[in-house]
Amino acid sequence: MNYNFAFFDEGSKREIRRATLKAVAIPGYQVPFASREMPIARGWGTGGIQLTLSLIGRKDILKVIDQGADESVNAVNIKKLIQNTTGVKITENTQEATIIQSRHRIPEVKLADGQILVLQVPIPEPLREVEPSEYKTKRLHAENEYSGVWLMLFEQIMKYRDMSTGADHPVIVNERYVMAPSPIPRFDNNKMKYSESLILLGAGREKKIYAVPPYTEVKSLCFEDYPFKSENFEGKSCKICGSSHVYLDEFIDENTDEKYYQCNDTSYCLMKMNNK
Amino acid sequence: MNKQFGNGCKICNSAKNILENNFCPECGTIYACQDVSFDLYKGEILGVVGESGSGKSTMMECLYFDKKVASGEAYISTYKKGETNIFSQSSQQMRFIKNNVLGKVYQSPLQGLRMNLSSIGNVAEKLIAAGHRNVGQMEERGNQLLENVNIPLFRRKEAPKNFSGGMQQKVQIAKALSNNPPILLLDEVTTGLDLSVQANVLDLIKQIQRELGTSMIVVSHDLGVIRMLADRTIVMLNGKIIERGLTDQILEDPQSAYTQQLVYSLL
Secondary structure, three states: OOOEOOEOOHHHHHHHHHHHHHHHHOOOOOEEOOOOOOOOOOOOOHHHHHHHHHHOOOOOEEEEEEOOEOOOHHHHHHHHHHHHHHOOEEOOOOOOOOEEEEEOOOOOOOOOOOOEEEEEOOOOOOOOOOOOOHHHHHHHHHOOOOHHHHHHHHHHHHHHOOOOOOEOOOEEEOOOEEEOOOOOEHHHHHHHOOOOOEEEEEEOOOOEEEEEOOOOOEEEOOOOOOOOOOOOOOOOOOOOOOOOOOOEEEEEOOOOOOEEEEEOOHHHHHHHHHHO | OEEEEOOOOHHHHHOHHHOEOOEOOOOOOEEEEOOOOOOOOOOOEEEEEEOOOOOHHHHHHHHOOOOOOOEOOOOOOOOHHHOOOHHHOOHHHHHHHHHHOEEEEOOOHHHHOOOOOOHHHHHHHHHHHOOOOOHHHHHHHHHHHHHHOOOOHHHOOOOHHHOOHHHHHHHHHHHHHOOOOOEEEEEOOOOOOOHHHHHHHHHHHHHHHHHHOOEEEEEOOOHHHHHHHOOEEEEEEOOEEEEEEEHHHHHHOOOOHHHHHHHHHHO
């Protein structure tokens, strides 16, 4: 098969880059773009792949993770597609990578200046739950009218006595746009704040690109008397590498029925083990 | 204030006297409000009566920015010292006015409430929109308002869709009042409610006016409601104000033929 470098024709890549530039210029604003047909179905990371393909150069080193894992089917297939059409080096080492495409996690290793994090987004519109019409949500963003999102959180507090967002807890970027951080756990929200690396978010099905430029204020929405809380792993640690202060997955040992925890970020866990 | 639906044509733009009622037979443009102009004083209730299609609700929608006016001016003494025409403000400013200076109760609770959220959430929406970010305070204020309108506290977390029409209307009133707006717009609030609930709601409105000094515009085609609430009244027909004055004066001694007909059909 003979594909152009990075699968897309140059015109497509340029269009996506233009949308990306606009997104970087207006932090948190969702820029519409002409989402391309891909060899995988929309809703399976096409937003992220398109961003990655439009950005990638021959010298880039790529890492792809799917909910913390480098080896899940989705991550492997995305890596294959990109490597087959570009020939770039693939890595699992977070520090080594120049572009990191991720589904629903930000790596545990702190990202540095010069790295780009690409997040896949299913629903880019934080107001969608309260307002189904795109026409209206666009106006609400323009008018800085976010009572809908606040109301959603207020209702959760009324019902459950606390905010009950599991992932995708809405944030305010640069004190202007309310943004869906993609379904990352609340644990990762704070990593967006003044991040040294550029964070790009792409929604292929919804045809939107948005961004958090480096060193940008990202505030998770919360009330005065109900502060934002990330998941609490106090007193728990990874069974394999012993790390605490990381995002942990809970497992049940099938033989003993006991609970145990393991790093969600597999490459981080591996790195810790290798360093021991 | 003017409001038209349609672009108008040469004929109806030049001479309004060819209109059939408020409708141009040539191009089909509807002139819903034509040169409607009035004052509303502090603490006063202004009644608006007129038949269906006379432009009452359109006027209210324009005042609450639900619809854009074709042309016109409105000033609110508490907003930028009353020197700025609120119809010429940016949409952000209009939202600010809507959230801070005005309150509206719609004829149909479907328009004014989010039926699937809790009642207290509905009241809080307006507070949130006005910039409140403290759950405890908002909850307290919501409870207080819902209590004022006689919604039992144990039902405050229930969604309005489970409520009767009268209760929904009361939740709407509580919501409209949440920021103590100086101006309240009431569009046919009691229409469709049974008499005892009507009396209840009217009582509440009177009480609000007395205690908070809120100015109100009350639209109704029920003259009984107008007689009870309004200090002054305007009568609308085909998008124009055809008569205005003290409520008693209009009900006892109507001048125009239409008002006479309206008043006599009541008696």
